Amino acid sequence: RKWNMDGSFNTSDADSSDLDLSKQSTPGPESSVSLNVNIDKNWGDIKGEDFIVRDLVNDIMNDDSDQNLQTSNTARSSGILSSVTSLFGSSVTDSDIDAALSTLKDRLIKKNVTSEVADALCESVKSSISGTSKKAFTRSDTIVTNAMEQSLKKVLTPSTSIDLLHDIKSKIKGGSTKTPYVLSIVGVNGVGKSTSLSKVAYWLLQNKMKILIAACDTFRSGAVEQLRVHVSSLKELCSRDPTHTGDIDIFEQGYGKDAAITARDAVSYGAKNGYDVVLIDTAGRRHNDQRLMSSLEKFANLAKPDKIIMVAEALVGTDAVQQAKNFNNAFGPSRNVDYFLISKCDTVGDMLGTMVNMTYTTQIPIIFVGTGQMYTDLRTLSVQWAVSKLLA
Ligand SMILES: Nc1nc2c(ncn2[C@@H]2O[C@H](COP(=O)(O)OP(=O)(O)OP(=O)(O)O)[C@@H](O)[C@H]2O)c(=O)[nH]1
Ligand SMILES: [Mg+2]
Numbered sequence: 079r080k081w082n083m084d085g086s087f088n089t090s091d092a093d094s095s096d097l098d099l100s101k102q103s104t105p106g107p108e109s110s111v112s113l114n115v116n117i118d119k120n121w122g123d124i125k126g127e128d129f130i131v132r133d134l135v136n137d138i139m140n141d142d143s144d145q146n147l148q149t150s151n152t153a154r155s156s157g158i159l160s161s162v163t164s165l166f167g168s169s170v171t172d173s174d175i176d177a178a179l180s181t182l183k184d185r186l187i188k189k190n191v192t193s194e195v196a197d198a199l200c201e202s203v204k205s206s207i208s209g210t211s212k213k214a215f216t217r218s219d220t221i222v223t224n225a226m227e228q229s230l231k232k233v234l235t236p237s238t239s240i241d242l243l244h245d246i247k248s249k250i251k252g253g254s255t256k257t258p259y260v261l262s263i264v265g266v267n268g269v270g271k272s273t274s275l276s277k278v279a280y281w282l283l284q285n286k287m288k289i290l291i292a293a294c295d296t297f298r299s300g301a302v303e304q305l306r307v308h309v310s311s312l313k314e315l316c317s318r319d320p321t322h323t324g325d326i327d328i329f330e331q332g333y334g335k336d337a338a339i340t341a342r343d344a345v346s347y348g349a350k351n352g353y354d355v356v357l358i359d360t361a362g363r364r365h366n367d368q369r370l371m372s373s374l375e376k377f378a379n380l381a382k383p384d385k386i387i388m389v390a391e392a393l394v395g396t397d398a399v400q401q402a403k404n405f406n407n408a409f410g411p412s413r414n415v416d417y418f419l420i421s422k423c424d425t426v427g428d429m430l431g432t433m434v435n436m437t438y439t440t441q442i443p444i445i446f447v448g449t450g451q452m453y454t455d456l457r458t459l460s461v462q463w464a465v466s467k468l469l470a
């Protein structure tokens with residue numbers, strides 16, 4: 079990516095050939111991998127036969143606001159929306175609602191929810207409670223806040239299953255001919271695709287799966303070597319605890335090849351050699367670069383991924399929404415991005431607003447969040463927790 083002097087991201091639709099660094103000299107693999115081979119043993123729990131990643135919690139998130147859930151709950155019960163004072167009305171009036179909503183809207187915007195999305199949420203809250211009768215002793219602001227809580231929950235709660243482990247297990251257990259579960263990771267340059275892919279691999283290794291990493295970033299110099307280092311680090315981690323982990327290998331065909339073909343070959347190699355999951359790394363591409371984006375449709379047709387995960391940085395603000403839309407469209411009419419993985423949540427404060435914008439606009443659920451540079455820096459998002467933070 080190119081950054082302007084003012085720190086903004088250059089989204090001009092220039093020729094992407096300047097980003098093709100594969101002809102330049104290849105950097106040493108060590109320089110492209112900064113993941114720490116240390117692990118955090120508290121990153122997940124064993125439930126039955128499954129290893130489940132823990133939810134994101136306050137101490138991982140680099141939160142600038144000094145409010146926490148405690149204050150949010152106290153604030154709500156003591157009614158910090160003091161502009162609304164009516165206590166005993168028989169029904170909630172429009173002016174009560176407007177006053178409470180305007181405070182909530184400001185709060186959401188402070189958390190990086192865009193004003194369009196905040197407006198839409200307020201509208202839905204308004205229509206859901208307008209004219210409803212109010213129980214005695216219930217404050218209007220409480221009614222409005224509760225309704226907003228429900229709306230946010232609805233936005234953040236996936237409408238489809240995000241039980242990836244269950245999905246993988248049902249595919250690899252079912253059927254007489256074993257075909258691997260195929261996951262591919264896409265996203266713009268440098269968002270953390272290869273790192274996140276390695277974290278997902280480490281999680282699947284805890285679930286004793288046999289993983290094939292397909293090096294399908296055949297474009298950026300050093301990308302294949304970077305994955306090799308990840309795979310050997312992950313192998314090393316597994317060798318420390320061989321009875322409780324799976325196995326991992328890399329499939330690579332070097333640079334310059336059509337990534338869709340390498341991906342297809344990796345999947346058939348995975349099928350022939352008894353792999354449970356093929357994890358496909360792809361080249362970073364600018365979401366407004368037509369040439370690079372259009373190759374994704376062929377990629378999806380040849381690799382036939384069971385799920386496509388788009389990695390987006392928590393940092394990018396409103397650009398993340400456009401990235402999500404463009405990636406979602408790039409796979410053609412019959413295929414979409416299935417999940418978001420929001421990376422670098424440890425580096426920013428209020429990233430939850432970005433998550434609301436993305437899920438509201440695309441209806442694509444968040445499967446994981448990345449919280450650092452270790453393989454164990456992967457978490458799931460608790461909707462209840464996220465909503466409390468957003469309204470704090
Ligand atoms: N702090 C932090 N850094 C991260 C996280 N995820 C990735 N990174 C770092 O982000 C940088 C880029 O990560 P990569 O995985 O190489 O990103 P990529 O999307 O594969 O990059 P390209 O293949 O060049 O498009 C690396 O220095 C990673 O260590 C995260 O959750 N938190
Ligand atoms: Mg990469």
